[in-house]
Amino acid sequence: MPTVELTDKFVQSAKCLSGRKTDYFDTAVKGLVLRSSSGGQKTWYAVYGPPSKRQWLKLGTYPEIPLGSDKGARQRARDTRARVGDGGDPVADKKALAASQTVADLVENYIGRRTSNKRSSDEIARRLRKNVTDVIGDVKLAALHRRDITRCIDAVKDRGAHIEANRVFEDVRAMVRWAKGRGDLDDNLVEGMAKPTETIERDRVLSAEEIKIMWVALPDADMRESTRRIIRLCLITAQRVGEIVGMRRDELDLEQRLWTIPAARSKNKREHSIPLSKSAIAIIHEQIAAVAALDDRKDRAPTSFIFPGPGNRASVTAGSIPKAIKREEVIKRGIATILGVAPWTPHDLRRTAATHIEEAGISPFIIGHVLNHVSATKATITSRVYARYDYMREKREALAIWADRLNAIISDKPNVQPLPSTAS
Numbered sequence: 046m047p048t049v050e051l052t053d054k055f056v057q058s059a060k061c062l063s064g065r066k067t068d069y070f071d072t073a074v075k076g077l078v079l080r081s082s083s084g085g086q087k088t089w090y091a092v093y094g095p096p097s098k099r100q101w102l103k104l105g106t107y108p109e110i111p112l113g114s115d116k117g118a119r120q121r122a123r124d125t126r127a128r129v130g131d132g133g134d135p136v137a138d139k140k141a142l143a144a145s146q147t148v149a150d151l152v153e154n155y156i157g158r159r160t161s162n163k164r165s166s167d168e169i170a171r172r173l174r175k176n177v178t179d180v181i182g183d184v185k186l187a188a189l190h191r192r193d194i195t196r197c198i199d200a201v202k203d204r205g206a207h208i209e210a211n212r213v214f215e216d217v218r219a220m221v222r223w224a225k226g227r228g229d230l231d232d233n234l235v236e237g238m239a240k241p242t243e244t245i246e247r248d249r250v251l252s253a254e255e256i257k258i259m260w261v262a263l264p265d266a267d268m269r270e271s272t273r274r275i276i277r278l279c280l281i282t283a284q285r286v287g288e289i290v291g292m293r294r295d296e297l298d299l300e301q302r303l304w305t306i307p308a309a310r311s312k313n314k315r316e317h318s319i320p321l322s323k324s325a326i327a328i329i330h331e332q333i334a335a336v337a338a339l340d341d342r343k344d345r346a347p348t349s350f351i352f353p354g355p356g357n358r359a360s361v362t363a364g365s366i367p368k369a370i371k372r373e374e375v376i377k378r379g380i381a382t383i384l385g386v387a388p389w390t391p392h393d394l395r396r397t398a399a400t401h402i403e404e405a406g407i408s409p410f411i412i413g414h415v416l417n418h419v420s421a422t423k424a425t426i427t428s429r430v431y432a433r434y435d436y437m438r439e440k441r442e443a444l445a446i447w448a449d450r451l452n453a454i455i456s457d458k459p460n461v462q463p464l465p466s467t468a469s
Contacts, residue, residue, distance in 0.1 A: 048072055051079060056112050059087060077122035079107070089118040091125035091135070100136040109226035139228070140187070148189060149182035151229065155220045165287070168364050169216055176201050176213045186224075191234045194221075198241050207242040214241050249393040250400045253454045255386040256280070260455045262384040268369040270335065271352055274328050275366055279391045281325045281448065283398035283415055285312060286391035287363035292329075292351040302326055306417075317417040320441035322448035366391050398447060405450055407443045415440050 047062075049055065051071040061067045061083045070092075071077040078090040078101075089104035104110060104121045111117045125135050152173045160166045180200055181193045194217055201210040217235060224230040251259065263273050278289050288306050296305050302321040311317050321329070332351055340347050340357070348357040367390050374383050381388050399412050414436045 046070060051077070051112055053112055056087065056107060071119070071122075074119045074122045076126055077119060079118075089121070091122045093126060093129045093135075100134070102135045102139065103228050103231060105228050106226050144185060144187045146186045146229070147182060148184045148186065148193075149178045151186060151220065151224055152178050152182070154229075155223060159220075159223050165363075167359075167362055171364070172209070172213050172216050173220070176209075177217060186230060189230070189234065191238065194234060194238070202241055210241040214238075247390075247393065247396075249387075249389055249396065251386065251389060251393065251397045253401075256397070256451070256454050258385040259383075259389070266369075266373050266384060268373070271332060271361070272366060272369045274332050275352060275361075276370070276391065276394070277328055278325060279366075279394040280398055281322060281328070281451065282319055282444070283395050283402070283447070284319060284417075285395065286366050288312070290352050290363050290366065291360045293349050293360075294333075294351065295349065297329065297351075299326060299329070311417065313417060313419045315417070315419070318435065318437065318440075319415075320437065320444055322444055324448050324452065401450060402443055402447045405446050407446065411436060411439045411443050415443055 046068050048070045050073050051069065055069075056079060059067075059069060059079060059081045061081045064083070066080055066082045068090075069079040069081070071079070076092045078092050080088045080090060082088070087107040089107060089110055091102045091104055092099060093102070094100045102125055104118055104125075107118075110121070112119060114120070128135055156166070156170045156173065160169045163169065177197050180197045181189075184193055197217065198210050198214055201213050214235075218238075221230060221233055221235050225233050260277075263276065266273065275286065275289055278284070279286055282289070282304075284306075288310060291310055292304065296307065297303075298305075299321075302323075304319045304321055306317045306319070308314050308316045329351065336348065336351070336353060345357065350357070350360045352361050353359070354361045370383060370390065374381055374388060376382075383389060395416070399416060402412055402415070403409060
């Protein structure tokens with residue numbers, strides 16, 4: 046049991062010297078221990094009590110819990126010793142809390158403390174509450190076993206929702222890791238568990254003929270008109286459905302035909318400006334007018350959301366769009382179609398737009414900027430820090446060409462020529 050003055054540098058490089066673990070006792074704060082396992086994991090403990098009844102209180106793992114700071118391992122060890130000095134027993138308190146806390150408590154704690162600032166927070170909360178809380182919510186954390194997690198995943202797979210099963214598994218894995226880092230759980234229960242279903246990366250691209258068939262059938266689809274507009278914008282703008290449904294009035298400059306997605310709403314956390322074609326502007330104007338008319342009929346204050354959900358307090362959810370599309374699926378003689386073509390999703394429309402833009406002769410690099418892919422926009426130090434050109438002119442040209450091409454497709458005039466090669 047080595048005794049050393051723990052420093053950030055030492056903690057970073059600390060290794061297991063022999064056997065399964067090595068405990069390093071801090072000389073600066075009495076009772077603080079860094080345990081380095083043979084597997085490379087580093088865990089903080091606060092140790093107290095006489096040698097014959099020594100208690101080990103897990104404080105969390107490194108680097109999730111740093112050495113210093115007001116919430117770091119040293120301060121936590123000091124707080125523990127203060128509680129012991131006042132007659133408390135932190136280990137017994139933790140066991141009592143674990144015995145009283147349920148999986149439902151963990152889910153709500155995780156949603157409130159960890160996922161609330163994520164773009165997909167509503168979907169994560171929905172998946173965890175529906176597939177975890179409803180199945181094993183009453184299980185005590187102290188009694189939680191990996192077979193309980195398997196039970197949740199199997200219930201989703203048994204519904205035939207294999208993609209949903211993978212997402213629930215990823216949500217649970219993140220939640221368990223977070224709980225272990227905090228000390229709510231002593232073990233990572235999902236470690237070694239395989240993903241429920243192996244998924245194949247989608248490469249679905251709608252042909253020009255499929256685009257025309259789908260577009261013509263869309264007005265008769267059994268869905269809200271706002272959903273139809275979102276679907277059209279997915280194809281016209283080549284943007285993510287989650288970013289389109291969350292569109293707000295203050296993000297739009299309709300005179301300049303520009304939509305700016307703030308960093309907080311962008312998937313890669315970088316502000317993204319999208320030039321809007323006349324077709325996109327027309328759809329947005331239609332939606333704004335429809336929402337304003339509904340607000341007038343219900344005598345309620347205008348909403349800032351372009352695609353508001355019920356009650357105007359938030360936008361419609363991204364998950365509602367693929368569900369609306371899926372409800373249009375028809376299976377005849379064993380062959381599935383959606384609006385007259387092979388099944389597709391909102392993301393397939395984004396991929397379709399990018400593919401057709403490239404076929405028109407636009408550089409993949411410019412398409413990457415249209416799509417706001419980090420690999421194109423911020424892949425190097427130079428592009429992240431020094432090169433600030435936004436490629437607005439090139440993006441506007443690319444989306445204008447795509448709008449013309451799309452108009453030609455849906456109006457049955459497929460004689461649009463690609464851009465001439467710029468190679469010298």
